[in-house]
Structures are given as structure tokens and as C-alpha cells.
Amino acid sequence: MITSKELRNKWIKFYEDRGHVNIGAVSLIGDGQTGVMFNVAGMQPLMPYLLGKKHPKGTRLCNVQGCVRTVDIDSVGDATHFTFFEMMGNWSLGDYFKKEKTKWSFELLTEVFGFDKDKICSTVFEGNESAPRDEETASYLKELGIKEENIFYLDKSNNWWELEGTVGTPCGPDNEWFYPRHDNKCCDTCDVNCDCGRYVEIGNDVYMQYKKLEGGKYTELENKNVDTGFGLDRLLLFLNGLTDGYKTDLFIGAINYLEKVSGKSYDDDKNAQKAMRIIADHTRTAVMLIGDVNGITPSNTGAGYILRRLLRRAIRYTKNLNIDSTEMLGVAKVFIDTVYDEAYPLLTEKKDYILDEITKEIKKFEATLASGIKEFDKCITGIERKNEFMSAKDPNYVKETVISGKQAFRLYDTFGFPLELTVELANEKGLTVDEDGFNQAFKEHQEKSKAQAAAAKGGLTERTEVTTNYHTATHIMLAGLRKMFGTKTEQKGSNITEQRMRFDFNCDHKMTDEELKYLEDFVNDVIAKKIDVVCNELAYSKAVANGAYGVFNAESDDQLVTVYTIGDVDMQICGGPHAKNTGDLGKFKIQKEESSSSGIRRIKAVLIND
Numbered sequence: 342m343i344t345s346k347e348l349r350n351k352w353i354k355f356y357e358d359r360g361h362v363n364i365g366a367v368s369l370i371g372d373g374q375t376g377v378m379f380n381v382a383g384m385q386p387l388m389p390y391l392l393g394k395k396h397p398k399g400t401r402l403c404n405v406q407g408c409v410r411t412v413d414i415d416s417v418g419d420a421t422h423f424t425f426f427e428m429m430g431n432w433s434l435g436d437y438f439k440k441e442k443t444k445w446s447f448e449l450l451t452e453v454f455g456f457d458k459d460k461i462c463s464t465v466f467e468g469n470e471s472a473p474r475d476e477e478t479a480s481y482l483k484e485l486g487i488k489e490e491n492i493f494y495l496d497k498s499n500n501w502w503e504l505e506g507t508v509g510t511p512c513g514p515d516n517e518w519f520y521p522r523h524d525n526k527c528c529d530t531c532d533v534n535c536d537c538g539r540y541v542e543i544g545n546d547v548y549m550q551y552k553k554l555e556g557g558k559y560t561e562l563e564n565k566n567v568d569t570g571f572g573l574d575r576l577l578l579f580l581n582g583l584t585d586g587y588k589t590d591l592f593i594g595a596i597n598y599l600e601k602v603s604g605k606s607y608d609d610d611k612n613a614q615k616a617m618r619i620i621a622d623h624t625r626t627a628v629m630l631i632g633d634v635n636g637i638t639p640s641n642t643g644a645g646y647i648l649r650r651l652l653r654r655a656i657r658y659t660k661n662l663n664i665d666s667t668e669m670l671g672v673a674k675v676f677i678d679t680v681y682d683e684a685y686p687l688l689t690e691k692k693d694y695i696l697d698e699i700t701k702e703i704k705k706f707e708a709t710l711a712s713g714i715k716e717f718d719k720c721i722t723g724i725e726r727k728n729e730f731m732s733a734k735d736p737n738y739v740k741e742t743v744i745s746g747k748q749a750f751r752l753y754d755t756f757g758f759p760l761e762l763t764v765e766l767a768n769e770k771g772l773t774v775d776e777d778g779f780n781q782a783f784k785e786h787q788e789k790s791k792a793q794a795a796a797a798k799g800g801l802t803e804r805t806e807v808t809t810n811y812h813t814a815t816h817i818m819l820a821g822l823r824k825m826f827g828t829k830t831e832q833k834g835s836n837i838t839e840q841r842m843r844f845d846f847n848c849d850h851k852m853t854d855e856e857l858k859y860l861e862d863f864v865n866d867v868i869a870k871k872i873d874v875v876c877n878e879l880a881y882s883k884a885v886a887n888g889a890y891g892v893f894n895a896e897s898d899d900q901l902v903t904v905y906t907i908g909d910v911d912m913q914i915c916g917g918p919h920a921k922n923t924g925d926l927g928k929f930k931i932q933k934e935e936s937s938s939s940g941i942r943r944i945k946a947v948l949i950n951d
Contacts, residue, residue, distance in 0.1 A: 343580050344590045346683055348573060349405050352429045355449055356403035361431055364398050366406045368635040369425075370644060378644045379409035382428065384547075384568045389916070390434055391511060391549060391566050397901065403431035405573060405684070409626060411647050414654070415787065417622050418615040420585040424651065425626040427573040429544075435564030439516075442546050442567050443481040446518060450543065454580055458486050460521055462533050462540065466501055466514030467494035472551060472559050475500075475514045482516075493533055502547045502568075511549035511562060518543045520579065541579055544571030587618050594675040595621040602671065603662040616661040623655035624672045624699075631695045632677070632688040639702045640938040643836060652702045653709075660762075666703045670696050713756030717763065720748050721770055742771065746778015753779070754786065804918055810948055811842040813874060813907075813920040814864065814929060818944070820911035821863035822846055825856060828890070833941050841932070841947050848942040852934045860944075864929040871924030872908040879904055881914075889914050 353363050367386045371378045380386065386406070390396040406428050416422040433442070450456040463482050468474030479492055503512030519533045519540045527537040549566040551559035577589050587596055587607075596607050596617055605613035630637055630648050639649035652669075659666040673696060677688045688695065728740040744767050752758035764774045815835055823830045826848060834845035852860075879887070881902050889904045891914035905919050906912045920926060927950040937943040 356431045361401040361403040362398040364404050369633045370635040400434040400436040429571045431569045433567035447485045462491040462519040464493045464495045464517045512553050513548045513550040515547040517545040595672045602668050603664050616658040619658045620655045623651040632691045653706045744774045746775040749779040750782035809918050810926045811837045817864045817867045821860045844944050845937045868923045868926045874919045875906045
């Protein structure tokens with residue numbers, strides 16, 4: 342059985358032996374500039390370099406990058422959905438291209454992982470009116486020994502990568518690798534296009550060989566890139582001949598712990614199995630987010646809200662196992678001490694902090710559940726009063742005996758009540774629950790969440806003059822805060838829309854009216870002075886020596902960073918973009934100052950144009 346640690350090491354060694362530099366992983370948490378809440382793909386941190394910026398480590402790179410995706414939180418509980426996962430990646434930045442990459446992917450699969458070359462299947466781009474059929478990749482695959490009948494040409498929706506809604510960005514075809522779980526065909530035409538689940542996608546190689554033009558046209562790039570992504574969790578599952586992701590060494594320790602404390606069997610009790618999967622997955626992701634280099638804590642907004650939702654869903658499911666919710670701490674220790682001790686050593690350093698934050702959230706939610714019981718009782722009282730009132734008016738009135746779907750979903754979404762708990766409590770009162778109505782409300786909620794997630798992802802490339810001005814204003818405001826409270830004051834989060842800015846920073850007290858007025862006046866004074874915003878690219882060590890600051894993890898002292906300077910007011914390391922002159926911003930007005938989480942304050946402000 343291959344372990345996750347062995348798989349990580351094999352991946353890195355394979356590419357290091359071929360001239361790649363292991364660049365390590367970056368934070369899971371969005372930096373507040375890109376519009377993405379979490380790092381959702383292995384290539385996401387490398388986007389500036391795929392777009393043409395020179396990487397300080399060279400043109401051949403590799404790593405294993407942690408990712409968090411939360412659009413499908415409610416799907417976690419089956420055998421294959423996870424909120425945290427790892428992507429094994431390697432990149433060529435204008436270096437090698439298709440011939441070398443197909444060869445190396447083939448060698449990795451056959452020589453390192455032992456896949457049968459006669460069973461390997463591959464898909465390539467079939468071509469369209471804008472870009473030709475990828476016969477080049479197909480020819481290399483055939484030369485390597487992949488059977489011609491195992492090479493499939495698929496359309497743009499399957500084998501093409503590009504950033505939607507952009508112009509001037511790199512894009513191109515991709516080559517996806519598939520392997521059958523077993524040899525039993527569901528029908529005569531069973532292949533990678535079949536929905537029976539026989540074939541599993543192992544990974545893919547994206548060939549960024551075109552530049553996207555207006556009108557859906559493309560032109561060849563002079564410097565072509567390769568972006569490879571293989572899912573560690575999925576490949577680990579497959580290499581060990583498993584179909585249940587919770588049976589790999591990433592989860593089995595946590596599952597064994599939950600079996601021990603609950604006295605229930607993972608394999609023999611399906612309800613317990615679902616609960617164990619949810620507790621294990623959500624606790625793992627919580628550990629990773631709290632223990633991250635830019636770690637977050639549970640809160641009611643943004644990334645902190647997602648973390649809170651994960652923890653509270655896990656807490657709810659401890660009730661299904663009839664165990665104390667503090668047993669989640671034992672699950673967390675398995676991940677910190679055993680599973681990720683080598684790959685993520687910071688978790689060990691922050692162990693006590695991580696466990697303390699989980700403990701605090703458990704205590705808060707236990708109190709929230711008590712509030713939920715009160716809300717449920719109010720719901721019942723409302724039905725009883727309506728029945729009593731209507732019966733007095735009409736002797737033939739048929740009493741209401743159903744809790745509406747919207748009421749049940751509110752209990753679920755606001756107070757953390759799972760539907761089954763509402764049903765159980767309703768039955769004790771001689772009532773039923775409109776489960777179809779609940780499911781409809783749930784579906785509407787999911788669609789709204791996915792739309793919001795898609796909008797957040799789209800923020801990665803979309804900028805306007807208004808949001809650019811707001812971003813510049815956050816720099817000026819932070820300079821004012823540092824002048825008041827000292828240089829230990831740092832940005833802890835940011836969210837900008839067309840209508841307002843929201844900014845989080847560390848502070849040990851609620852700001853006074855005098856402090857807020859000083860800050861507002863400070864920003865407006867800088868705006869009134871109409872100072873040019875100057876952009877320079879410097880080596881990281883020189884930028885810091887010159888007085889630049891910012892939430893930035895340099896890979897080396899000589900790494901080039903972008904520095905934005907606003908006169909003698911502010912000098913920050915930042916990816917931008919910024920206004921050209923502070924006079925472009927308009928009048929700055931603070932609307933609200935409040936607590937975001939323990940030790941973190943939040944300011945909401947607007948820019949008003951006369």
C-alpha cells in the first residue's frame with residue numbers, strides 16, 4: 342500500500358530529477374486582492390508567471406499544493422467529496438512543451454506507479470473553427486505506445502483551458518489521462534465517455550500555446566507554458582485499489598478514532614459512516630485553515646464564515662454518533678500529529694492554538710443549538726395558536742399539522758438543525774415536516790451559493806476603476822492606522838465591491854470617535870494632496886530595506902516584488918492594481934467600525950464622488 346507521504350515524495354523526486362525546482366506550497370487563504378476566498382487550484386498561485394512574469398526559481402517548477410473548495414460542502418458525506426485536497430503540479434514556463442511532457446507523464450504512470458500502458462487512455466482537443474485539432478499531442482502519445490483506440494478527441498468543453506471573460510491571456514488544449522477501475526465493460530461502447538464510472542481521470546497536462554484575442558480568436562504564443570495537475574487524494578485512492586476516499590491513510594486514522602469513541606462500525610452502519618466522513622473531512626479542513634500561515638478563525642463573514650459552517654456541520658454530526666462534540670479534538674490531533682506532520686510542519690507548531698480555536702467554536706455552537714431548540718418551540722407554539730384561533734372561528738377547520746419547508750430550512754441554515762432532528766422533534770409533538778418544501782429551499786440555497794462562488798472566482802480577473810480606487814484607499818487607510826497604533830498593525834482581510842470597501846486589521850480595542858475622525862481626516866488629507874501613486878519592481882530584500890511592508894511570503898531575498906509608493910505616506914508590497922493619483926479617489930467616509938473576531942476589528946467605508 343502506498344502512503345500519502347510516499348506519493349508526495351515520489352512526485353517531487355520525479356520532477357526534481359528532471360530539472361524542476363520544488364517551490365513548496367503557499368497559503369490556502371485568499372490574499373484579499375484576487376477576489377478568491379481560498380486557493381482552489383494548484384496553478385492559481387502561479388498565474389502571474391503563466392501570464393509572463395519571470396519566476397525567481399526558474400522555468401521548471403513543481404510542488405504539492407493544498408486547496409480548499411467549498412461549493413459542494415453539502416455533498417461531503419459520500420465516498421469521493423472533500424473540502425480540502427492536494428494538487429500535485431509541475432510547470433514549464435516557456436521551457437519544454439508537448440513532446441517532453443507527454444513522455445514524462447507516461448513514464449510517471451507506467452514506470453513509477455506501475456500502470457499498464459495498454460490500459461491507459463488519453464483525451465486530446467478535437468479542434469474547432471478557432472484552433473486546430475491537437476494531432477501533435479496525439480502523435481506523441483502513439484509514439485509512447487498508447488493504443489490508437491485509447492486516444493479520444495473531445496470538444497472544447499472537455500479538453501481546452503482558458504480564463505473566461507478575458508482577452509490577451511494564455512490558453513490552449515489539454516491532454517487528460519484516464520485509467521479503468523476494472524476490466525468489466527458496461528456495454529460494447531464503454532470507454533472514457535461512458536458515465537458508468539469505470540474510467541477515472543488521473544490528471545491532466547494543459548498546453549498554453551495560444552493567446553486569446555477579441556471575438557473568440559487565438560494566435561500562437563512565442564513562449565508556451567505547460568501546467569500539470571494530478572490530484573493526490575484521487576491518485577492515492579486509485580493506486581491502492583480503493584473506491585472509498587476515506588479508506589486511504591489520509592483518513593483511516595480519523596475513522597478508526599471515531600469508531601473507537603462511538604462504538605459504531607464505519608462499514609456496517611451507513612448512517613454512522615456518513616457522519617464519520619463529514620466529521621473527518623470538515624475537521625481536517627478546519628485544522629488546515631486555522632493552522633495555515635495566514636490562518637483564519639471562525640466568524641460570521643467571509644472565509645471565517647465558511648470555516649464556522651464546516652465546524653458546526655461536523656459538531657451536528659457528532660450527535661448522530663452519540664459522542665461528545667469535543668471528540669473532534671481527538672480527530673484533529675490525528676491529522677496534526679500523524680497525517681500531516683511532515684508535509685505541513687506549521688500545524689505541529691500551532692497545535693495548541695488550533696485545538697483552542699476548535700474548542701471555542703464547539704462551546705459557542707452548543708449554546709447556539711440551545712437557541713435553536715427555543716426557536717423550534719416558537720414554531721410549534723405558532724402552529725398551536727393558529728389552530729386554536731381558527732378552530733374557534735370555524736368548527737370544521739382542519740388543524741395544521743405540518744411544519745413548512747421554509748421553517749425547517751431556517752432551523753437548518755440559521756440554527757444548525759439537521760432536517761432529521763426537526764423531523765424527530767416534530768414527531769414527538771404529533772406533527773410532520775414538509776420535506777419536499779425543505780429540499781426545494783435547500784436547492785435554492787445551493788444554487789445561490791454556487792452563483793456567489795462563481796462570482797468570487799470571476800473576481801480573479803475582473804477589475805474596474807471604482808474597485809481600483811477602493812483598493813488604493815485601503816493602502817492609505819492602513820498607513821493611517823499604523824501611524825495611530827504602530828507598525829504591528831497589519832491587514833487581516835479585505836473585501837471590495839463597486840459600492841464599498843471592508844477592511845480587517847488587528848487591534849485590541851474598539852476605536853473611539855476621536856480615532857475614527859483622525860483616520861477619516863488622514864485619508865481625506867492624502868486624497869486632497871493629489872499624490873501620484875508610483876509602481877516599482879524591486880528585489881524583496883531591497884524593498885524591505887527601503888521601508889516597504891505587506892502580507893507577503895518571499896521565496897528568496899532576491900525575488901522581484903511589486904511595490905506601490907504614495908509619496909511619504911505609504912510603501913506597500915502588493916499585486917495591485919492602483920489609482921494613478923490619490924486625487925482620483927473622491928471623498929472617504931467611514932460608515933462603521935466593529936469587531937470581526939477576537940483581536941480583529943473591521944472598518945466599512947465608502948468613496949463619495951461629488
